[in-house]
Amino acid sequence: MKDFVDLIPFFQSYSVWVRWLVVLWLLYSSALGGILLFSPRMTPPEPEVSIDDFRLIKPTDTSGLTLDFLVRNALAQESQLVELQLAFYGQDKPRGGLQSFNTASAVYVLSEGSGVDQLLAGEDSSSMKYETQVTFPYQGQDYAEVSIPISQSISKAGTDRFIVQLKTDALPKQSHQHIEAVIRYNGKRLTNTQVVKLKK
Numbered sequence: 001m002k003d004f005v006d007l008i009p010f011f012q013s014y015s016v017w018v019r020w021l022v023v024l025w026l027l028y029s030s031a032l033g034g035i036l037l038f039s040p041r042m043t044p045p046e047p048e049v050s051i052d053d054f055r056l057i058k059p060t061d062t063s064g065l066t067l068d069f070l071v072r073n074a075l076a077q078e079s080q081l082v083e084l085q086l087a088f089y090g091q092d093k094p095r096g097g098l099q100s101f102n103t104a105s106a107v108y109v110l111s112e113g114s115g116v117d118q119l120l121a122g123e124d125s126s127s128m129k130y131e132t133q134v135t136f137p138y139q140g141q142d143y144a145e146v147s148i149p150i151s152q153s154i155s156k157a158g159t160d161r162f163i164v165q166l167k168t169d170a171l172p173k174q175s176h177q178h179i180e181a182v183i184r185y186n187g188k189r190l191t192n193t194q195v196v197k198l199k200k
Contacts, residue, residue, distance in 0.1 A: 048073070048074050048075050048079070048189070049071060049072065049073050049074065049075065049079050049081075049154070049183070049185045049186070049189070049191050050071070050072050050074070050191050050192045051069060051070070051071055051072075051181060051182075051183060051191050051192055051193075051194040052070045052071065052072045052159065053068075053069070053070040053194075054067070054068070054069055054070075054181050054194035054195070054196050055067075055068050055196055056068070056179075056196050056197075056198065057163070064165055064166060064167045065165070065166040065171070065172065066163060066164070066165050066166075067163065067164040067165075067166070067179070067181075067196070068104070068161070068163055069084075069161065069162055069163070069164070069181070069183075070159060070160075070161045071152070071154060071159065071160055071161075071162075071183060071191070072154075072158075072159045073154035073155065073156065073157065073158055073159070073160075074157065075156060075157075076156050076157065077156050078153055078154065078155055078156055079153070079154045079156075079185050079186055080151075080152070080153055080154075080185060080186055081150050081151070081152035081153075081154065081183055081184075081185045082149070082150065082151065082184055082185060082186075082187075083147055083148070083149055083150060083183065083184040084108070084147070084148040084149075084150050084164060084181065084182075084183055084184075085145070085146075085147050085148075085181070085182045085183070085184065086145065086146050086147075086148065086171075086179055086180065086181055087143065087144070087145050087179070087180040087181075088142075088143070088144045088145075088146075088171055088172050088173065088176040088178070088179055088180075089142065089143045089144070089176060089177070089178055089180070090142055090175045090176060090177045090178070103161065104161045104162055104163045105152070105160055105161060105162060106123060106124075106150070106151075106152060106162040106163070107123065107124040107125075107162070107163045107164075107165060108121065108122065108123055108124070108148055108150055108162065108163070108164045108165070109121070109122065109123075109124050109164075109165045109167060110132070110146070110148055110164065110165070110166045110167065110168060110171075111129075111167040111168055112167070112168045112169070112170070113129075113131065117133070117170075118131060118133075119131070119132050119133055119134065119146070119168060119170060120132070121148045121149055122149070123151070124165070130149045132146060132147055132148065132149070133146070134146045134170050134171060142173055142175040142176065144171065144173065144176070146171060148164060150162070150183075172198060176198055177197065177198050177199045178195050178196065178197055178198060179195065179196050179198060180193060180194070180195045181193070181194050181195070181196070182194075
């Protein structure tokens with residue numbers, strides 16, 4: 001490398017230590033380029049907690065809407081699901097694949113409250129209900145969002161299934177064709193997004 005630097009007339013006017021500094025810089029740059037070229041690229045990590053399946057169950061009567069979820073915990077510790085975030089819209093979006101699942105461990109109900117435009121969410125077997133509301137973040141659009149508090153513990157490397165029932169006329173609207181779901185867990189972490197089709 002030194003002989004290569006000596007062959008360049010431009011470097012002959014500099015002192016020896018400058019030429020050696022150029023040699024070291026060339027060696028470092030070559031090594032760094034080789035590392036970047038041959039090192040394997042890292043793929044994005046899989047979600048630690050993910051929605052494996054999200055499907056629509058046909059109700060036994062003409063009222064209400066029933067949603068079925070299967071959630072997988074890939075962590076080596078127990079995970080806590082704390083919130084289900086649903087979005088209703090008319091625009092088509094792709095959805096993930098289907099997998100089979102086990103018996104449901106909980107049923108959550110979103111129903112109409114006694115007040116005007118009031119919605120209550122909570123477990124079917126519990127007397128405690130949390131007030132929630134449907135929001136339309138984009139003026140003039142039929143896109144709607146609603147947050148449902150849930151409480152689900154999933155064992156390490158395990159799965160769990162739960163059901164959400166919408167017993168209200170507030171959702172879905174006539175124009176809604178799809179429901180998008182995301183679950184918040186372990187504080188502020190979010191799962192992957194899954195979509196189910198309301199209308200064919």
